[in-house]
């Protein structure tokens with residue numbers, strides 16, 4: 001328990017006995033951040049949709065709860081998800097659901113397209129710095145919607161199909177997805193400075209399956225011509241590059257070996273290049289990666305940027321890995337310059353980290369186990385990686401965040417030889 005605790009409660013923690021190199025094979029799950037916008041896009045059609053494999057994550061459950069509130073009927077068949085939205089029953093996405101994760105905000109564009117109006121609470125999600133939604137508003141306004149905000153809820157209404165040219169001030173994944181959903185049903189748009197992330201491309205492919213014409217996916221200029229009525233269909237979501245990257249970094253931090261299957265190596269170029277330069281052995285096929293760690297890796301510099309640059313979602317996890325690599329590394333995040341909630345917690349494990357002017361300097365060394373707390377999904381991933389590599393035992397609080405992003409984390413790590421399990425532990429509820 002932490003010093004200065006006033007109240008003590010019981011919470012689930014991830015108990016990690018560190019020091020065992022990860023070894024084995026893993027089939028990567030489908031991408032959470034592709035699944036969520038595709039789920040939101042299912043609102044656009046009354047026809048049945050089947051998503052062949054969907055990650056069973058907390059965020060997906062929340063999105064399904066939101067969709068059900070808006071009018072979607074759904075049923076799981078193993079890992080396959082069947083969805084249908086015969087009609088929109090509700091155009092209001094409430095705070096209780098939108099407040100839990102950022103991706104739910106993009107139902108706004110889908111509601112506006114399908115029902116002519118949408119009312120969505122300000123989004124929540126991982127709190128690692130300021131995350132404005134001005135580009136979402138700019139996009140919907142540029143497409144001809146009337147947009148206003150009242151008491152923490154964003155409202156939008158249209159009197160005709162949305163169409164126009166959206167020039168984003170910066171590439172935004174959610175903003176691009178929002179605009180794509182807003183026009184896919186009967187609208188038309190050219191998106192300039194669109195995000196090029198694989199998850200945006202995947203959404204575009206899904207919309208094309210439903211009948212929209214989509215051009216320029218993966219480039220900064222995307223053109224979409226919506227269809228007056230969209231079809232249903234069956235779709236397979238891309239593999240999760242962030243999950244894959246997390247396990248690779250865990251294998252690197254524990255100096256282990258790992259074969260990933262069902263992965264898209266081309267989505268991980270920036271990370272694979274760093275790991276290779278760090279001295280690790282990598283073999284790459286069309287949909288697999290074989291990794292074998294070097295016992296004495298070299299440090300490197302991370303600069304998180306838009307795709308195909310180093311992903312910000314892997315920045316905290318790469319930081320945890322670098323904290324185990326002797327020598328000096330530096331980490332900068334150009335997407336979320338303050339995404340450093342993991343730093344204080346890694347320091348509890350003996351990591352030598354210095355944060356000045358948004359530049360993190362990492363002096364790598366052997367870490368030791370400690371009681372730590374995940375404050376967002378990928379900070380959680382970072383703490384797991386650090387704890388796996390550390391000498392001794394760690395307890396990671398904030399299992400809720402891990403469950404938002406990593407399906408079957410405990411079982412998957414156990415299968416790779418890690419000594420981890422979930423257990424109940426007394427935790428501090430308030431501190432001085």
Ligand SMILES: CC(=O)N[C@H]1[C@@H](OP(=O)(O)OP(=O)(O)OC[C@H]2O[C@@H](n3ccc(=O)[nH]c3=O)[C@H](O)[C@@H]2O)O[C@H](CO)[C@@H](O)[C@@H]1O
Nearest residue numbers: 033103130131132133134135136172173174175312313335
């Ligand atoms: C559910 C999902 O897919 N989440 C991902 C998505 O988040 P999300 O879609 O929220 O991230 P964005 O791509 O929109 O954010 C990129 C940058 O644009 C800024 N911005 C964004 C919107 C806006 O209206 N105004 C604005 O200034 C943000 O503050 C940030 O600096 O992409 C991020 C960047 O790859 C990832 O870290 C998140 O995991």
Ligand SMILES: C=C(OP(=O)(O)O)C(=O)O
Nearest residue numbers: 101102103125126313377
């Ligand atoms: C930051 C993430 O999610 P969100 O954008 O929903 O907060 C994430 O998946 O790492």
